[in-house]
Amino acid sequence: MNSARDTAERVARASYGRLIAILSARSRDIAAAEDALAEAFASALRSWPDSGLPTNPESWLLTAARNVMKNQLRHRSIVEAAIPELLAHSETMVEDGATFPDERLKLLFVCAHPAIDAGIRTPLMLQTILGLDAVRIGSAFLVPPTTMGQRLTRAKAKIKDARLRFELPSADDMPQRLSEVLEAIYAAYGIGWDAAYGVEAGGRGLTDEAIYLGRLVVSLMPNEPEAMGLLALMLYCDARRDARRDELGQFVPLDRQDARQWKRDLIIEAENLLTAASRHARFGRFQCEAAIQSVHAQRPITGRKNYEAIITLYRLLAQHRPSIGATIGLAAVLVEAGQVKEAMSLLDELAADAKLTYQPYWVTRGKALHALGEIRTGNKAIQTAIGLTEDAPVRAFLRALLSSGAG
Amino acid sequence: MQYMLLLNEPEAEFAKRNDPDQAAAYWGGWNAFIGAMAQAGVIVKGDGLQGPHTATTVRVRDGKRTVQDGPFADTKEQLGGYFVIEVPDLDTALEWAARSPSASYASVEVRPVLPPMSPPAS
Numbered sequence: 331m332n333s334a335r336d337t338a339e340r341v342a343r344a345s346y347g348r349l350i351a352i353l354s355a356r357s358r359d360i361a362a363a364e365d366a367l368a369e370a371f372a373s374a375l376r377s378w379p380d381s382g383l384p385t386n387p388e389s390w391l392l393t394a395a396r397n398v399m400k401n402q403l404r405h406r407s408i409v410e411a412a413i414p415e416l417l418a419h420s421e422t423m424v425e426d427g428a429t430f431p432d433e434r435l436k437l438l439f440v441c442a443h444p445a446i447d448a449g450i451r452t453p454l455m456l457q458t459i460l461g462l463d464a465v466r467i468g469s470a471f472l473v474p475p476t477t478m479g480q481r482l483t484r485a486k487a488k489i490k491d492a493r494l495r496f497e498l499p500s501a502d503d504m505p506q507r508l509s510e511v512l513e514a515i516y517a518a519y520g521i522g523w524d525a526a527y528g529v530e531a532g533g534r535g536l537t538d539e540a541i542y543l544g545r546l547v548v549s550l551m552p553n554e555p556e557a558m559g560l561l562a563l564m565l566y567c568d569a570r571r572d573a574r575r576d577e578l579g580q581f582v583p584l585d586r587q588d589a590r591q592w593k594r595d596l597i598i599e600a601e602n603l604l605t606a607a608s609r610h611a612r613f614g615r616f617q618c619e620a621a622i623q624s625v626h627a628q629r630p631i632t633g634r635k636n637y638e639a640i641i642t643l644y645r646l647l648a649q650h651r652p653s654i655g656a657t658i659g660l661a662a663v664l665v666e667a668g669q670v671k672e673a674m675s676l677l678d679e680l681a682a683d684a685k686l687t688y689q690p691y692w693v694t695r696g697k698a699l700h701a702l703g704e705i706r707t708g709n710k711a712i713q714t715a716i717g718l719t720e721d722a723p724v725r726a727f728l729r730a731l732l733s734s735g736a737g
Numbered sequence: 738m739q740y741m742l743l744l745n746e747p748e749a750e751f752a753k754r755n756d757p758d759q760a761a762a763y764w765g766g767w768n769a770f771i772g773a774m775a776q777a778g779v780i781v782k783g784d785g786l787q788g789p790h791t792a793t794t795v796r797v798r799d800g801k802r803t804v805q806d807g808p809f810a811d812t813k814e815q816l817g818g819y820f821v822i823e824v825p826d827l828d829t830a831l832e833w834a835a836r837s838p839s840a841s842y843a844s845v846e847v848r849p850v851l852p853p854m855s856p857p858a859s
Contacts, residue, residue, distance in 0.1 A: 444831075445827055445831065491849060492827045492848075492849050493738050493825075493826045493827050493849060494826065494827050494828065495825075495826040495827065495828035495829075
């Protein structure tokens with residue numbers, strides 16, 4: 331019994347998205363595919379203990395789920411006319427279990443389709459590719475599970491009813507569409523990162539799920555440098571995850587981290603990805619951000635922080651993909667490198683409403699003012715930053731910045 | 738699958754229809770778009786509508802009919818016409834919508850058409 335359950339659970343984790351993608355690719359009905367697969371898993375748990383494990387559990391589940399879907403079709407008189415055709419299709423789809431196609435890429439592109447609201451794309455991916463339930467996703471996105479469930483249901487209904495294309499985008503559309511897929515994956519990473527030490531535990535573990543998705547895209551699209559860039563970026567950050575806290579749970583900023591705590595294997599993998607990506611000679615936002623992380627990762631090797639390289643990369647990033655994050659990143663490193671005047675003018679130029687509640691802006695502004703000797707106004711900015719910080723250890727770190735500035 | 742393209746127009750574009758200096762360019766843009774759709778064989782049906790100043794809105798409440806001069810909502814963009822097109826998927830419908838003149842200066846709403854109702858299940 332246990333081994334049947336273990337196998338079912340192992341197959342569930344490894345194959346969930348593969349099976350959902352195959353089951354929904356033709357009908358576009360993700361909800362029906364999920365229901366059918368759930369039923370197939372349930373019947374696996376019932377029958378495997380008696381009949382023994384099938385030689386190919388994945389293909390057993392696929393066949394079982396298809397049978398569920400076929401039966402549902404038979405019962406639905408409303409589509410009676412279409413049944414013969416659909417059945418004919420599903421017969422031809424029963425391939426040899428070992429070689430069925432991987433349709434997950436199509437499913438990823440459907441989840442991040444421009445006709446789907448940007449806010450629900452990441453939850454859709456987490457659910458359809460990884461099988462996360464609405465409770466887990468809702469807690470990561472700080473939304474009640476019922477609300478998240480409704481949003482997911484609505485998005486799936488739109489995919490089916492408005493008939494979104496279940497195919498890879500054309501070459502013309504590919505750069506834009508791929509960047510939307512990558513953004514949605516990176517959003518999952520960001521939520522997991524914020525939650526890693528936060529009070530809200532809901533998003534914890536999402537960094538691993540995002541890295542899984544990142545690896546998936548790289549494996550399915552091995553010639554897309556931006557996909558490699560995103561995976562490299564996430565791996566660099568993940569390599570330093572444990573070094574962000576000392577043994578007392580205090581926040582440790584990047585510059586003061588003990589590089590021996592960084593995970594070398596992840597950094598090496600990221601470096602290799604970035605090198606492979608650069609061979610394609612197609613610049614992109616994620617490669618640029620990963621390159622910045624790569625420079626940081628070289629500090630322990632070279633023994634110094636390469637400000638010029640980081641400034642150059644941030645300038646590139648701000649130029650090609652302007653965002654408040656890129657501008658703040660550039661301003662912060664300019665302050666560190668002693669180019670405070672330029673940093674201040676960058677900060678002043680930012681739109682007032684965008685920076686008002688953006689914590690990194692206030693931290694950087696405070697540091698810049700301190701560097702200019704304006705202790706009082708600098709402290710005020712840091713105070714604002716503290717007020718905008720969720721994470722208690724980070725708040726404590728910022729408070730320490732205050733006292734040192736006032737001295 | 739059939740999709741309706743609801744083509745919205747701002748007041749300024751409605752005004753061009755009868756402006757001797759601009760009518761030719763206005764209609765030229767629309768004719769090119771409609772011609773391309775016709776050539777591709779995707780049009781099921783479609784019409785332009787007269788401007789919102791010709792609109793009348795009717796409601797019946799408690800058996801009483803109220804008639805209001807003007808469109809149901811006073812918005813910057815008003816429905817200027819529609820097409821129903823037959824294409825394989827939403828992505829193709831969006832491609833056609835994006836080619837319409839009003840996509841560049843106003844908006845186009847794209848909606849799948851309800852499939853014909855089948856008789857209720859016995």
